[in-house]
Amino acid sequence: MTELNLDVTWHAGAPARTGGAAAPIQIHWADPTTVILRQNMAVNFEAPFLYLLFGDHTAFLLDTGATEDAARFPLRATVDALIDEWLQRHPHEAYALIVAHSHAHGDHVAGDGQFAGRPLTRIVGHTAGDVAGFFALAGWPDGVAEVDLGGRVLEVIPSPGHHPSAVTVYDAVTGTLFTGDTVYPGRLYVSDFTAFEASLRTLCDFAASHQVKAVLGAHIEMSTTPRRDFPLGSTSHRAEAPLPLTVRDLQGIRDAAAGVTNRPGAHRFDNFIIWNGPCRREAAVHFARLLLSRVSSRHRPS
Numbered sequence: 477m478t479e480l481n482l483d484v485t486w487h488a489g490a491p492a493r494t495g496g497a498a499a500p501i502q503i504h505w506a507d508p509t510t511v512i513l514r515q516n517m518a519v520n521f522e523a524p525f526l527y528l529l530f531g532d533h534t535a536f537l538l539d540t541g542a543t544e545d546a547a548r549f550p551l552r553a554t555v556d557a558l559i560d561e562w563l564q565r566h567p568h569e570a571y572a573l574i575v576a577h578s579h580a581h582g583d584h585v586a587g588d589g590q591f592a593g594r595p596l597t598r599i600v601g602h603t604a605g606d607v608a609g610f611f612a613l614a615g616w617p618d619g620v621a622e623v624d625l626g627g628r629v630l631e632v633i634p635s636p637g638h639h640p641s642a643v644t645v646y647d648a649v650t651g652t653l654f655t656g657d658t659v660y661p662g663r664l665y666v667s668d669f670t671a672f673e674a675s676l677r678t679l680c681d682f683a684a685s686h687q688v689k690a691v692l693g694a695h696i697e698m699s700t701t702p703r704r705d706f707p708l709g710s711t712s713h714r715a716e717a718p719l720p721l722t723v724r725d726l727q728g729i730r731d732a733a734a735g736v737t738n739r740p741g742a743h744r745f746d747n748f749i750i751w752n753g754p755c756r757r758e759a760a761v762h763f764a765r766l767l768l769s770r771v772s773s774r775h776r777p778s
């Protein structure tokens with residue numbers, strides 16, 4: 477098992493929506509076959525993480541980001557260049573690409589269109605039925621599918637709760653669970669709490685019988701201060717919490733969810749927050765915090 481290098485400083489965004497001179501997509505080779513991409517939060521505040529995993533004959537892209545426009549968010553060009561780079565080191569004719577999604581919210585599928593018509597490319601659909609069909613998960617949300625990239629077999633685990641078609645992807649080569657928006661250091665928005673709890677139990681059971689060295693989600697919204705998140709919509713994250721979580725964190729989220737199962741609202745923990753249901757009051761507080769942070773950053777001498 478190769479260990480991922482997760483020691484990376486992510487671009488912290490810019491005070492204003494229009495600011496930020498950094499590249500629209502930050503690229504980090506976490507090992508010679510694994511790339512972590514992050515959308516610049518100046519392009520879209522969601523600043524999602526995307527993952528590109530290389531096998532001998534197929535690459536697997538998990539998520540396509542929050543922005544459709546290739547001029548502002550050149551995902552296709554970035555992925556093509558990364559695949560070219562990989563193929564220079566590992567020549568292979570007819571190298572394929574699978575474009576999959578942790579789930580189908582807009583900040584994870586917006587770049588799909590950039591891959592339309594790309595040769596040897598299959599794009600997974602957005603509904604739970606599409607995902608179950610693509611990966612041959614006949615008993616959705618039960619069961620685990622295997623995807624063979626050539627020398628690298630991924631396992632796809634249905635994980636509804638945040639979103640009906642959510643999946644978690646396990647990579648045995650690096651011991652990584654890619655958990656999308658189901659588990660990450662931020663606001664865990666739950667639309668179906670019963671399904672969410674079942675998915676967390678499934679993931680903990682999976683982790684108990686597989687080697688899991690890192691749990692990597694799709695966003696960071698917590699700061700390095702325990703219990704403190706960045707305001708919803710913020711395009712600047714100074715002092716972000718680290719991206720990687722552990723199996724212990726995963727178990728902590730499972731247990732925390734069990735403790736708030738019948739309590740709608742936002743529930744704050746050290747390195748994550750569970751939003752059980754719509755949480756309109758909490759969203760209003762965030763909007764006020766965001767406005768305040770914009771005003772104070774404008775008045776801060778630079």
Ligand SMILES: [Zn+2]
Pocket residue numbers: 522524581583584657694695
């Ligand atoms: Zn998201």
